[in-house]
Amino acid sequence: MSPAWREWIGRIAAPAAVGVLMLVLWEALVRAERIPPYILPGPVLVAETLWTDGPSLLGSLLVTLRITLAALAAAILLGGALAILFAQSRLLERCLFPYAVILQVTPIVSIAPLIIIWVNDTFLSLLVCAWIVAFFPIVANTTLGLNSADRNLVALFRLYRASGWQTLRLLRLPAALPFFLAGVRISGGLALIGAVVAEFVAGTGGAETGLASRILEAGYRLEIPRLFAALLLLSLTGIAIFAALSWLSQRLLAHWHESALPEEE
């Protein structure tokens, strides 16, 4: 067997085969045991529901996606800015970092109701919730990255009397890039989770509802196949976000970072 074939089997065919096998077993179990669809629908029925309800679910997905991406963008901007601020002053970092931690460890479900009361606009309140969940990994990772520039390179910049701005732009920011991108990859998934959780707490209502409301609604009405279809859509979205951010990270680091290098033979 040629190495290319072995590679293809190991990377794609084998995991895919496991997935197909699980689906077949699932379908077989549902049919053999005659499990009613409102308890557990088979994959075939879920696929059918996804096809028929697709257009209306897609509209809801778009709402959730908009909140997710807006929250991720806000997390990148504010998280990155905060990390740069921390890198400028140890005192500032010591003063503010604990509160970032507090914000991170407080379960979003418990503060979401407050935020929904305080912020009048539904979209904005959901955005704030998703942002709170998403921003911490970016702050923590980027701060670490900014502080982990090569000591000798820092000394070299000092020797050449580089200004603080030069050191930041030419040394600390590039050195922090891999850390920042790792944070963004985590935050992408977290922003989606934050958006969904916040919508769960906010409940249904309003003209535009996201996927979380559709899941709740389907649950109340015992439309379990639709619930599964919405859930599937949500997972696919999460995977797509992660894949897109991984691709971006790979592209940006391709020339130099160990994480982006091809595996050694």
Place this chain on the structure above:
Amino acid sequence: MEAGAFVSLLGPSGCGKSTLLRIIAGLVPPSEGRVRRAGDARDADGGIGFVFQEPTLMPWATVRENVYLPLRLAGVARVAAAGRIDAMLGAVGLRGFETVYPRELSGGMRMRVSIARALVTEPQLLLLDEPFAALDEITRFKLNEDLLRLWQERRCTVVFVTHSVFESVFLSNRIVVMTPGPGRVAADVAIDLAYPRDAALRTDARYTERCRAVSRLLAEAR
């Protein structure tokens, strides 16, 4: 220290050679005493060039960008620096590698980039901190010879930290032998071998004889 001299600081690990070098560079404040430089080399036109034990390159930047760094920090525009960077890369034998990233280079070539970066500002003082310690012997010999050639072309003052007797005798016209715990100067010897020196010197009896003498000094110092 004489202007234009090639001085080696020779001694075992932990005798304070590297620290002394960093004090000369002004990176570490001396615990007592003062460093006097003619004018202040740091304020002089080319400033100080420093080569670390590791190549210490920016992995995200190409060879050309790495060599451009000191000029960039000094505010020299890219266009104005281009000629000097090209000349410098040619002098260290890296022509054609301008757009390559450091990870694609061998250890010896990375060190060449590091030397080019240190020399591109045409410094009056070049400091090297065991730059070739991690390289294989064949590469080290070649770089020794190239360093001598670069020094002779530029006539800058060099302070070279090493723990190799053979390397220090081959390169320098003055060797300062240091001892550990507490770090102090044990001997200060002149090496009266004429430049230019080349690979043939390594098998020359006068060379081996001086190596033996310096080795003896190093052994006595302990």
